[in-house]
Amino acid sequence: xxxxxxxxxxxxxxxxxxxxxxxxxxxxxxxxxxxxxxxxxxxxxxxxxxxxxxxxxxxxxxxxxxxxxxxxxxxxxxxxxxxxxxxxxxxxxxxxxxxxxxxxxxxxxxxxxxxxxxxxxxxxxxxxxxxxxxxxxxxxxxxxxxxxxxxxxxxxxxxxxxxxxxxxxxxxxxxxxxxxxxxxxxxxxxxxxxxxxxxxxxxxxxxxxxxxxxxxxxxxxxxxxxxxxxxxxxxxxxxxxxxxxxxxxxxxxxxxxxxxxxxxxxxxxxxxxxxxxxxxxxxxxxxxxxxxxxxxxxxxxxxxxxxxxxxxxxxxxxxxxxxxxxxxxxxxxxxxxxxxxxxxxxxxxxxxxxxxxxxxxxxxxxxxxxxxxxxxxxxxxxxxxxxxxx
Numbered sequence: 001x002x003x004x005x006x007x008x009x010x011x012x013x014x015x016x017x018x019x020x021x022x023x024x025x026x027x028x029x030x031x032x033x034x035x036x037x038x039x040x041x042x043x044x045x046x047x048x049x050x051x052x053x054x055x056x057x058x059x060x061x062x063x064x065x066x067x068x069x070x071x072x073x074x075x076x077x078x079x080x081x082x083x084x085x086x087x088x089x090x091x092x093x094x095x096x097x098x099x100x101x102x103x104x105x106x107x108x109x110x111x112x113x114x115x116x117x118x119x120x121x122x123x124x125x126x127x128x129x130x131x132x133x134x135x136x137x138x139x140x141x142x143x144x145x146x147x148x149x150x151x152x153x154x155x156x157x158x159x160x161x162x163x164x165x166x167x168x169x170x171x172x173x174x175x176x177x178x179x180x181x182x183x184x185x186x187x188x189x190x191x192x193x194x195x196x197x198x199x200x201x202x203x204x205x206x207x208x209x210x211x212x213x214x215x216x217x218x219x220x221x222x223x224x225x226x227x228x229x230x231x232x233x234x235x236x237x238x239x240x241x242x243x244x245x246x247x248x249x250x251x252x253x254x255x256x257x258x259x260x261x262x263x264x265x266x267x268x269x270x271x272x273x274x275x276x277x278x279x280x281x282x283x284x285x286x287x288x289x290x291x292x293x294x295x296x297x298x299x300x301x302x303x304x305x306x307x308x309x310x311x312x313x314x315x316x317x318x319x320x321x322x323x324x325x326x327x328x329x330x331x332x333x334x335x336x337x338x339x340x341x342x343x344x345x346x347x348x349x350x351x352x353x354x355x356x357x358x359x360x361x362x363x364x365x366x367x368x369x370x371x372x373x374x375x376x377x378x379x380x381x382x383x384x385x386x387x388x389x390x
Contacts, residue, residue, distance in 0.1 A: 015204060015224050018203025021107075021286030026107050028244075034193060035193055038249075051194075057225075061359055066078045069297075072091070076088040093294075095343070099341075099344035107337075162242055168246055191388065198345055243261075259276070260279065291321070
């Protein structure tokens, strides 16, 4: 029986769904205290998109050099000593998939709680992850169809929300385009906030994890990464502009459900509640994407011998899916939202830098022009990590 593969549109939907999720609907509340400026915050999100795009261009080169599924684990195993591949595998399980699923579920419960408070938030998160995981246990075709449909719905609703916000007559914060505001760009607060933003953009590399399950992978992976990342960057900048246009900065400080607060300002208390539940349902697409991709990476790490792809193609890696489910449940029960977000963001940053660094010492020649993006990606991420640790 021929193993079913997914095409460009589903691969692109996977990238968009992995990226658009928890971060953009929650992390602004952790940035406004250090960066109380609309223009600087928008620049922050634009910078995050540029860094993500550079990371995407770097991973396209890595996919050409080392074709195969597994993402960071596959690249690091191919180029570094084996011990580093175990580190990368652990990072992928915890920070790459389990942590984002847990964070998306927590955010879902916060937004859904604006509409219905009958179920405790933690239990609501557990129920949601259990249902989505069960859904993906059936087949690749069913899972990919569900993913494509939920992502299309997500983008349409976000565009409608952005449109309503842009045409809203309220202006809660000045645009403060003065040069003095950009002193904040050199501050530690900007670098720390970039960790939150980078986590919000994480997912631009989603399709490389399932390289072998994509039709014509070298072409479709490049297109899906570039188009998906560009679309998400535009959405993120516009969404944050709407959030900052409709809600005073002081009212956003420490708030997780930023989108719900903005929705109330745009649509009123009643409309805001309905928008909150719609946003919560959008997060189902993000959880679905992580539940779909994560187990396929874990499957490669633990159940394939010596990093080689198995000759027996399994549509649904049930053992790996169960392992990711268990790790996600443990995170939900034992840690806090901000704690999970910071630790996951730093680990993902370190793992991505290890991968991109491969391009600088591989034996195959890469043109100078194609090394600009990897260089910028490494500089931006290393700077962020150094500032965090000092």
